[in-house]
Amino acid sequence: MTLDLIAVAAEGQIAAGRFVLRHVRRSDSGLFAMYAGDRRVAEATHSIPHPLPPGAAEAFVARAMAGKADEEIWVMDGAATGLAEVLGVISLKRMDRGQSEIGYWVAPAFWNTGIASEAVKALVEANPQKNRTIFAEVFQDNPGSARVLTNAGFQYLGDAETFSVARNARVPTWTYVKKLD
Numbered sequence: 001m002t003l004d005l006i007a008v009a010a011e012g013q014i015a016a017g018r019f020v021l022r023h024v025r026r027s028d029s030g031l032f033a034m035y036a037g038d039r040r041v042a043e044a045t046h047s048i049p050h051p052l053p054p055g056a057a058e059a060f061v062a063r064a065m066a067g068k069a070d071e072e073i074w075v076m077d078g079a080a081t082g083l084a085e086v087l088g089v090i091s092l093k094r095m096d097r098g099q100s101e102i103g104y105w106v107a108p109a110f111w112n113t114g115i116a117s118e119a120v121k122a123l124v125e126a127n128p129q130k131n132r133t134i135f136a137e138v139f140q141d142n143p144g145s146a147r148v149l150t151n152a153g154f155q156y157l158g159d160a161e162t163f164s165v166a167r168n169a170r171v172p173t174w175t176y177v178k179k180l181d
Contacts, residue, residue, distance in 0.1 A: 014074065016122035018081050019115070021074035021090060024064035028075055031086040033057035035107040042166035044142055045105055050166035070094045072128065076106070076119050084110070090119045098132035098181075104148075116145070120152045124178060132181040137162065140172040154178045 014021040033052060035041055042050035049056065064073040071094065076087035088106035095101060102123065106116045124134060136154055138145040150156075154176035164171045 014122050014126045017118040019078035022077050029057040029061045087115050100131045101135045116148045134178045136176045137173045149176045
């Protein structure tokens with residue numbers, strides 16, 4: 001099935017095993033609201049508030065579709081292989097000097113199924129921003145996300161902390177790096 005999916009990946013899509021990474025569509029806002037409105041998802045991110053305010057999913061879709069110059073956002077879409085149309089979201093935020101930061105979340109129904117690992121590996125391999133280095137940061141109380149990164153070849157760089165909107169607190173993080181050159 002993977003070969004079939006690779007063959008049908010449309011322009012702008014990235015084949016990722018059982019699904020594709022594709023650009024955000026307006027029709028995604030309902031599933032975004034449902035998934036990002038889950039406290040477990042929000043508390044695993046820096047920027048998703050909980051509870052999710054009315055209109056937040058639509059605003060996210062509008063921002064993603066506007067194609068801000070410093071961030072590219074893809075939906076993990078499994079519809080072609082019988083999975084859900086939205087499994088999660090993955091992004092690359094441009095930094096400088098050929099560097100970006102990768103971020104992702106997966107809907108709880110698909111946790112522990114390898115979705116995040118497939119998405120990270122596919123995006124790093126495609127390297128759409130032609131990066132030399134990709135960074136990532138995960139909360140220290142989320143070892144599953146750390147495994148996703150180490151399984152994709154990221155190396156531990158150090159400890160830090162960042163603010164989580166949903167938690168309304170600073171949260172200890174682990175920082176990772178993947179050199180591509």
